[in-house]
Amino acid sequence: MDRFIIESNRDMSGSIEVSGAKNAILPIMAACLLSPGKSVLRNVPNLIDLKTMSHLLRIIGARVEHVGTTMSIDGSDVCFCEAPYELVSKMRASIYVLGPLLARIKEAKVSFPGGCAIGTRPVDLHLKALEALGAEINIEHGYIHAKAEKLIGADIHFEKSSVGATINTLMAAVYAEGTTRLHNAAMEPEVDSTIMFLNKMGAKISGMGSTSLVIEGVENLFPVEMQMIPDRIEAGTFLIAGALSQNPITVKNCEPEHLRVVIEKLRDAGCNFDIETNSITLYPPKEIKPVNVITLPYPGFPTDLQAQFMVLMTLCKGVCFIEDTVFPDRYMHVAELNRLQADIRLDRGIATIKGVEELSGAEVMATDLRASAALVLAGMVAADKTTVSRIYHIDRGYDRIEEKLNAIGGRITRENA
Numbered sequence: 001m002d003r004f005i006i007e008s009n010r011d012m013s014g015s016i017e018v019s020g021a022k023n024a025i026l027p028i029m030a031a032c033l034l035s036p037g038k039s040v041l042r043n044v045p046n047l048i049d050l051k052t053m054s055h056l057l058r059i060i061g062a063r064v065e066h067v068g069t070t071m072s073i074d075g076s077d078v079c080f081c082e083a084p085y086e087l088v089s090k091m092r093a094s095i096y097v098l099g100p101l102l103a104r105i106k107e108a109k110v111s112f113p114g115g116c117a118i119g120t121r122p123v124d125l126h127l128k129a130l131e132a133l134g135a136e137i138n139i140e141h142g143y144i145h146a147k148a149e150k151l152i153g154a155d156i157h158f159e160k161s162s163v164g165a166t167i168n169t170l171m172a173a174v175y176a177e178g179t180t181r182l183h184n185a186a187m188e189p190e191v192d193s194t195i196m197f198l199n200k201m202g203a204k205i206s207g208m209g210s211t212s213l214v215i216e217g218v219e220n221l222f223p224v225e226m227q228m229i230p231d232r233i234e235a236g237t238f239l240i241a242g243a244l245s246q247n248p249i250t251v252k253n254c255e256p257e258h259l260r261v262v263i264e265k266l267r268d269a270g271c272n273f274d275i276e277t278n279s280i281t282l283y284p285p286k287e288i289k290p291v292n293v294i295t296l297p298y299p300g301f302p303t304d305l306q307a308q309f310m311v312l313m314t315l316c317k318g319v320c321f322i323e324d325t326v327f328p329d330r331y332m333h334v335a336e337l338n339r340l341q342a343d344i345r346l347d348r349g350i351a352t353i354k355g356v357e358e359l360s361g362a363e364v365m366a367t368d369l370r371a372s373a374a375l376v377l378a379g380m381v382a383a384d385k386t387t388v389s390r391i392y393h394i395d396r397g398y399d400r401i402e403e404k405l406n407a408i409g410g411r412i413t414r415e416n417a
């Protein structure tokens with residue numbers, strides 16, 4: 001199993017490029033199951049999760065090719081409706097094939113996703129919405145078995161904002177007879193980019209950028225070509241690396257509009273910015289100010305940057321609080337950061353962070369994707385040497401992170417332990 005050996009260096013500078021957004025590409029890959037013919041996705045990075053999704057789509061009958069940053073998916077021969085446990089247990093986003101399969105071949109069998117390092121992650125909202133569209137759903141032997149001779153438009157009110165449930169329902173509703181209205185839909189940029197892709201394919205979805213979406217069912221969709229949006233979480237991770245540094249850092253190929261709240265919080269911490277259309281230059285603070293953060297659905301502060309922001313706060317001058325209201329148990333990184341001599345107390349779902357002068361290198365273990373990124377950032381500024389093991393988590397969602405960070409002065413070596 002690979003691990004990172006990280007030597008301390010706060011003297012980073014230069015520019016760093018952001019890749020395509022994993023969480024936008026995963027549902028778009030599944031959306032390709034909705035039509036025969038070959039769709040082409042551009043700006044697709046080399047990530048383990050995208051390989052897992054490719055594997056799943058091939059099992060279902062799609063032809064998937066990924067050369068450089070271009071991925072083509074041909075949904076002409078989609079015929080098999082099952083997403084096996086072996087893949088769903090590796091990656092929960094496999095649930096994204098449920099909506100498209102149900103819409104295209106009237107049946108889907110997807111292994112019920114199990115536990116997860118960031119907390120309980122039910123799929124009840126996905127299932128309720130598909131049932132509202134007329135699907136018959138049974139849970140059998142650990143599988144969600146959904147069938148629908150015909151999907152019919154419905155009014156669906158999500159009791160909680162959910163990225164996955166919104167997207168899965170959209171992908172089923174595009175072929176439903178009549179009009180579907182989604183209320184309290186998620187507004188994340190990944191939802192918008194899926195809507196853009198579906199509309200390009202010929203779907204009729206309006207209301208993008210709001211919590212109310214209206215879908216007029218259509219009979220056919222067509223393959224298309226589209227540029228994938230930049231990864232706002234990767235960009236945010238690099239901005240935080242910049243905030244921990246002593247020199248300015250430019251994050252290129254990003255969408256500043258998607259990072260508004262993150263930029264505001266970094267400004268509160270003392271950072272300054274030059275913001276261009278597709279790049280952000282961050283000027284780090286002399287002294288990191290304490291900033292309280294509560295994670296919320298978009299446009300709120302993203303849960304996927306909570307762990308990385310906490311690393312920045314471990315070095316603040318003062319005390320602050322971080323609460324993750326999206327995934328209230330997403331704090332596995334706290335104990336690991338305390339091994340690096342951070343001072344974080346966790347009480348009833350709220351982390352109290354008392355800034356320390358310096359973190360101290362140690363051996364730590366990555367528990368999930370974003371926690372791994374946080375530990376890498378911490379290792380880059382902790383005195384002496386930090387070893388982060390189980391880094392396969394990070395390869396799920398960051399493309400060559402050590403190469404990118406080393407290009408701005410990081411001292412990270414990948415070791416095959």
Ligand code: EPZ
Pocket residue numbers: 023024026093118120121122123124125126127160161162163164165186190303304325326327328369370397
């Ligand atoms: C997506 O997960 C992302 N994954 C997550 O990123 C991200 O943390 C999350 O959205 C929130 O932004 C992908 O896009 C592949 P949700 P998703 O449904 O869709 C509850 C990463 O690190 N809920 O918006 O699964 C749920 O428990 C990953 O890249 C239900 O109760 O998240 C949570 O509290 C991790 N029932 C809240 O809603 C449901 O049926 C929001 O979850 C569905 C969700």
